[in-house]
Amino acid sequence: MNSRERRNFLLQELQKAKAVYVRELAQRLAVSDMTIRRDLHRLADMNIVTLVHGGAVLNEGTAALANVSARSLRMTKEKNAIAEFCAGLIKEGNAIYLDTGSTNIEIAEELKNRQNIAVLSHSLPIHNILSANDKLQLIAMPGFYRSSPHGFFGDLTCRMIKNFRIDIAFLGICSIDASGIMSPDFDDQAVKLALLERANKKVVVFDHTKINHLSFIQVCTLKDIDMLVTDKQADKDFLTAAQKQGVEIVQV
Known part of the structure; x- marks a missing residue:
């Protein structure tokens, strides 16, 4: 059982029991306690569990948090498929950027054994995933750490991004509609604008629950994006509107 299969198993157990225990899981799956702890830390990075x-334990302390956890649990297969497709876009010698967010964390998982690529990111979970692979070049963006998106933000982050020419930037989002991409805060907006300026190819990765979900700040229009990668349940009216704006759409 690989790491992704283990995490899917953990998610199923959490849905049933609401809590899981390291020693019991390690025995059931015939792996070490440390392996289970790493898997649980990954779920904690995605705000699904509290260690x-x-x-x-499954995060169900408030209605809002329960909804976030439920979406993460429900969209696991969709995000895995999106991640596999996106990893296939990356060629040897590419310099790519992974934004914060659970879908980009899954892309990082796909890249754990890749070599001869450069990966830039301001996401701490992505740094943790890729730091063990010395066959790729991992470049961490500096800045002020924010615990909720598990990433580094601020003027220092944006200035560092502008030092690089990026082949593909994979943008994670929480909101998108026919008018474009939205963000809940100015720090995230600033990072995304820096990436739009420096990336040759801009790819937005998201599951269908992000469509027509409004956020506070406009980041860019769909015309500023090269490709949208989403799942097969994406809203057809939205896809039609996006295609009319010249965006390449991939459903996996």
Whole structure:
């Protein structure tokens, strides 16, 4: 059972029992306690669980948090498929950027054994995933750390991004509609604008739950994007409107 299969198993157990325990899972899956702890840390990075002594509990403390966790659990297969497709876009010698967000974390998982590519990111979970692979070049963006998106932000982050020429930037989002991409805050907007300026190819990755979900700040129009990668449940009216604006759309 590989790491992705283990995490899917953990998600199923969390849906049923609401809590899981390291020692019990390690015995059931015939792996080490440390392996299970790493898997649970990855789910914690995605705001799905809260780590407790000896295990983890599903985040259901408030209605909003429960909704976030439920979407993450429900969209696992879709995000895995999106990640696999996006990894296939990356060629040897490419310099790519991975934005924050759970879908980009899955892309990082796909790149764990790749070589001869450069990966730039301001996402701490992505740094953790790729740091063990010395066959690729991992470049961490500096800045002020924010615990909710698990990333580094600020003027220092944006200035560092502008030092690079990026082949493909994979943008994670929480909101998109026919008018373009939106963001809940100015720090995230600033990073995305820097990426739009420096990337040769701009790819937005998202599951269908992000469509027609409004956020506070406009980042860019769909015409500023080269490709949208989403799942097969994406809203058809939205896809039609996006195609009319010249965006390449991939459903996986």
